[in-house]
Amino acid sequence: MRNLTVNGERLWASLMELAQIGATEKGGVCRLAASDLDGEARRLFIRWCEEAGCTVTVDRIGNIFARRPGRNPALPPVMAGSHLDTQPTGGRFDGAYGVMAGLEVVRTLNDIGYETEAPVEIVAWTNEEGSRFSPAMVGSGAFTGVFGLDHALATRDNNAADLTLGAELERIGFAGAAPVGGRPVAAYFEAHIEQGPILEAAGLPIGIVTGAQGQRWYEVTVTGQEAHAGPTPMPRRRDALVGAARMIDAVNRIGHMHAPFACATVGFVQVSPNSRNTIPGRVFFTIDFRHPEDGVLTEMDRELREACAAAAATQHLEVAVEEFWYFPPTPFDPRLVGRVREAARAQAYPHQDIISGAGHDAVYLARVAPSAMIFVPCVGGISHNEIEDAKPDDLTAGCNVLLNALLETADAPG
Amino acid sequence: MRNLTVNGERLWASLMELAQIGATEKGGVCRLAASDLDGEARRLFIRWCEEAGCTVTVDRIGNIFARRPGRNPALPPVMAGSHLDTQPTGGRFDGAYGVMAGLEVVRTLNDIGYETEAPVEIVAWTNEEGSRFSPAMVGSGAFTGVFGLDHALATRDNNAADLTLGAELERIGFAGAAPVGGRPVAAYFEAHIEQGPILEAAGLPIGIVTGAQGQRWYEVTVTGQEAHAGPTPMPRRRDALVGAARMIDAVNRIGHMHAPFACATVGFVQVSPNSRNTIPGRVFFTIDFRHPEDGVLTEMDRELREACAAAAATQHLEVAVEEFWYFPPTPFDPRLVGRVREAARAQAYPHQDIISGAGHDAVYLARVAPSAMIFVPCVGGISHNEIEDAKPDDLTAGCNVLLNALLETADAPG
Numbered sequence: 027m028r029n030l031t032v033n034g035e036r037l038w039a040s041l042m043e044l045a046q047i048g049a050t051e052k053g054g055v056c057r058l059a060a061s062d063l064d065g066e067a068r069r070l071f072i073r074w075c076e077e078a079g080c081t082v083t084v085d086r087i088g089n090i091f092a093r094r095p096g097r098n099p100a101l102p103p104v105m106a107g108s109h110l111d112t113q114p115t116g117g118r119f120d121g122a123y124g125v126m127a128g129l130e131v132v133r134t135l136n137d138i139g140y141e142t143e144a145p146v147e148i149v150a151w152t153n154e155e156g157s158r159f160s161p162a163m164v165g166s167g168a169f170t171g172v173f174g175l176d177h178a179l180a181t182r183d184n185n186a187a188d189l190t191l192g193a194e195l196e197r198i199g200f201a202g203a204a205p206v207g208g209r210p211v212a213a214y215f216e217a218h219i220e221q222g223p224i225l226e227a228a229g230l231p232i233g234i235v236t237g238a239q240g241q242r243w244y245e246v247t248v249t250g251q252e253a254h255a256g257p258t259p260m261p262r263r264r265d266a267l268v269g270a271a272r273m274i275d276a277v278n279r280i281g282h283m284h285a286p287f288a289c290a291t292v293g294f295v296q297v298s299p300n301s302r303n304t305i306p307g308r309v310f311f312t313i314d315f316r317h318p319e320d321g322v323l324t325e326m327d328r329e330l331r332e333a334c335a336a337a338a339a340t341q342h343l344e345v346a347v348e349e350f351w352y353f354p355p356t357p358f359d360p361r362l363v364g365r366v367r368e369a370a371r372a373q374a375y376p377h378q379d380i381i382s383g384a385g386h387d388a389v390y391l392a393r394v395a396p397s398a399m400i401f402v403p404c405v406g407g408i409s410h411n412e413i414e415d416a417k418p419d420d421l422t423a424g425c426n427v428l429l430n431a432l433l434e435t436a437d438a439p440g
Numbered sequence: 441m442r443n444l445t446v447n448g449e450r451l452w453a454s455l456m457e458l459a460q461i462g463a464t465e466k467g468g469v470c471r472l473a474a475s476d477l478d479g480e481a482r483r484l485f486i487r488w489c490e491e492a493g494c495t496v497t498v499d500r501i502g503n504i505f506a507r508r509p510g511r512n513p514a515l516p517p518v519m520a521g522s523h524l525d526t527q528p529t530g531g532r533f534d535g536a537y538g539v540m541a542g543l544e545v546v547r548t549l550n551d552i553g554y555e556t557e558a559p560v561e562i563v564a565w566t567n568e569e570g571s572r573f574s575p576a577m578v579g580s581g582a583f584t585g586v587f588g589l590d591h592a593l594a595t596r597d598n599n600a601a602d603l604t605l606g607a608e609l610e611r612i613g614f615a616g617a618a619p620v621g622g623r624p625v626a627a628y629f630e631a632h633i634e635q636g637p638i639l640e641a642a643g644l645p646i647g648i649v650t651g652a653q654g655q656r657w658y659e660v661t662v663t664g665q666e667a668h669a670g671p672t673p674m675p676r677r678r679d680a681l682v683g684a685a686r687m688i689d690a691v692n693r694i695g696h697m698h699a700p701f702a703c704a705t706v707g708f709v710q711v712s713p714n715s716r717n718t719i720p721g722r723v724f725f726t727i728d729f730r731h732p733e734d735g736v737l738t739e740m741d742r743e744l745r746e747a748c749a750a751a752a753a754t755q756h757l758e759v760a761v762e763e764f765w766y767f768p769p770t771p772f773d774p775r776l777v778g779r780v781r782e783a784a785r786a787q788a789y790p791h792q793d794i795i796s797g798a799g800h801d802a803v804y805l806a807r808v809a810p811s812a813m814i815f816v817p818c819v820g821g822i823s824h825n826e827i828e829d830a831k832p833d834d835l836t837a838g839c840n841v842l843l844n845a846l847l848e849t850a851d852a853p854g
Contacts, residue, residue, distance in 0.1 A: 114714075115718075221672075223673070251822070253824060254798055256730055257703075257797030258797075259636070259703070267706055267709065271685040274681060274685035278679065289669060292720075293669055293715050293718050295711045300707070300708050302576075302728060303707055316669075384670030407672065410713075410719075411665065411718075
């Protein structure tokens with residue numbers, strides 16, 4: 027195992043410069059997928075890649091591939107990347123770190139004049155967050171055939187239904203010419219902040235990600251009857267919000283029932299008509315269930331449907347619970363995971379195996395190529411929040427692990 | 441007591457023509473205060489009033505007064521009216537009926553060449569609903585000194601904070617020249633659909649409204665911490681929505697605890713950041729408590745604060761419960777209420793006394809002038825809903841009661 031090191035200060039400086047694009051007052055970033063700011067970040071990234079000697083390709087769904095040639099141009103590239111879009115109140119590291127770490131690997135290889143056997147590609151996937159256009163991970167999902175391209179391009183802005191992802195990508199100049207998918211991938215690495223508290227609590231700079239939790243996402247529509255809040259006696263009400271509130275409480279209870287690994291979240295709620303003095307006639311909300319075991323997810327699904335039916339019955343409501351998105355627990359490639367572990371050992375970084383609670387582009391890439399991830403701690407375990415933070419030393423450590431694990435793969439392809 | 445009758449078909453025709461402005465697919469009306477459609481409805485109303493020989497005055501906050509002169513021009517007018525704005529998914533009768541009933545009274549007096557002693561005025565108050573600009577009943581509230589004019593004009597669109605009521609009134613041409621308030625009022629009558637199930641259940645066409653319930657409105661802000669829905673273990677979460685859901689459930693429970701008169705509603709909810717895979721860091725919602733007894737409202741207030749604090753504690757949240765609006769139970773003028781009852785008797789309409797659960801412009805008018813209301817049933821007790829409906833015969837009955845009770849007052853002022 028090689029034992030090279032990146033320029034951690036340069037990595038940090040690039041992260042901080044990128045974080046200016048969409049910077050919020052509270053120190054976070056709001057850079058929604060396919061927004062003007064996303065376009066600006068993409069252009070800065072491409073400029074940096076071209077300055078580092080890479081050739082840039084953009085595909086029809088806006089995924090960006092920046093290639094540093096290898097000795098053998100016939101070999102498929104080893105990729106490192108993540109995403110540049112953020113949550114509405116997101117942080118400076120979620121996604122950006124994986125892309126900038128890939129760039130720093132290339133810059134380091136340039137510094138020392140290192141020629142890999144296979145080409146190396148830095149990748150920025152479109153719309154990983156899924157907060158402006160649902161579902162999440164659409165760029166990598168389309169690339170790996172999880173979503174049809176037309177379907178992906180036709181997804182609508184959650185807050186402005188007349189805007190599609192395709193049209194918005196075109197508007198910002200990132201509906202590229204390259205076809206989506208079919209691009210050979212020797213291996214895919216993704217460095218990422220943990221977005222959870224485990225590494226920080228254990229005092230470890232590196233997490234060896236062995237796989238990702240399974241996820242079930244739902245859309246729930248509760249229908250009652252709108253009525254005037256004043257003269258409608260309590261027993262005659264069909265208050266959709268009261269039913270929804272009990273379902274939201276049940277979702278939380280189901281999460282706690284399957285401790286310690288289950289996660290259960292209602293993140294999005296829309297009340298209709300949402301008027302102070304009208305009993306809500308309709309509530310739409312989303313559910314996000316996660317667990318490393320498929321059997322537990324199936325059990326949680328059963329409990330959810332039971333709880334929703336029971337809550338609806340108390341208020342004489344109708345409820346529709348629709349599974350919106352599912353993917354099974356995904357183990358990463360054992361050989362690649364092993365190289366990440368060896369790279370951490372070679373640098374003498376304390377580390378532990380960890381399962382990713384979040385979805386990542388790597389989870390889709392694992393369907394078409396050997397894939398692995400490297401986690402670094404984030405402060406307080408907090409992510410999807412403007413106060414998201416990470417320590418420069420940890421970010422450098424993660425990037426060093428990425429560099430050496432990636433070289434091991436790029437120099438011994440196949 | 442006189443025993444004249446209006447032209448019920450003409451009243452119905454005017455209501456249906458007015459309901460075309462902002463008509464929704466489901467047969468309701470969406471005509472938000474100070475919107476273009478509100479402007480269109482106002483202009484139609486003014487045209488009808490002028491065709492009926494009335495002189496129209498618009499005050500600074502857009503309240504419209506259409507005067508039919510009396511024998512003695514020195515006497516203050518007897519007013520009949522209500523409002524032209526609707527809920528976002530409102531019906532054809534809420535508000536519109538009271539204004540059109542006032543117009544029908546004037547048209548009937550014209551038909552028979554009846555000259556009243558005091559002038560008669562038809563009034564349309566601005567922004568009764570309070571769903572676009574909060575609080576509700578701003579036009580009558582400013583007129584009666586409940587709200588300062590500048591404050592009222594500066595209230596902001598709940599969904600577009602850069603739009604004020606004042607600027608929007610100006611835009612639609614209804615920031616009038618007349619000062620707000622100080623206009624003498626001999627008496628105020630308001631005909632309205634009940635917006636509740638009592639009259640229909642009892643099979644009665646007329647409700648003699650003896651007063652209005654007290655109301656307490658609140659704004660609640662629950663603050664936790666945003667975090668990624670995937671990797672944040674359940675016990676570490678500070679999920680503002682889980683806390684809010686328990687508070688919403690508690691509001692409903694408090695309403696039921698004070699049966700049969702209490703009403704308790706959460707109508708408006710805003711979740712931040714409202715993203716499917718982010719634990720909500722902040723939830724804002726509103727509460728509407730109503731009861732005919734002030735002591736019970738005080739007890740409900742205590743229970744609410746206790747329940748909110750308890751729910752917040754379970755999730756380590758902060759909660760701020762702010763009273764946003766209060767008015768005490770309001771009895772109407774016994775002499776005017778008596779005339780409404782006598783008018784119903786004179787026409788042999790079955791009737792009962794009833795307390796208004798909803799706020800109405802008449803509740804504010806009662807602060808500056810003798811006031812009374814006439815209720816007619818609405819189908820299924822449903823209001824603030826596109827399927828709101830009322831029977832033509834009941835609407836005619838209410839208008840006949842209005843005509844005779846109003847004449848009794850306009851001919852024997854003082």
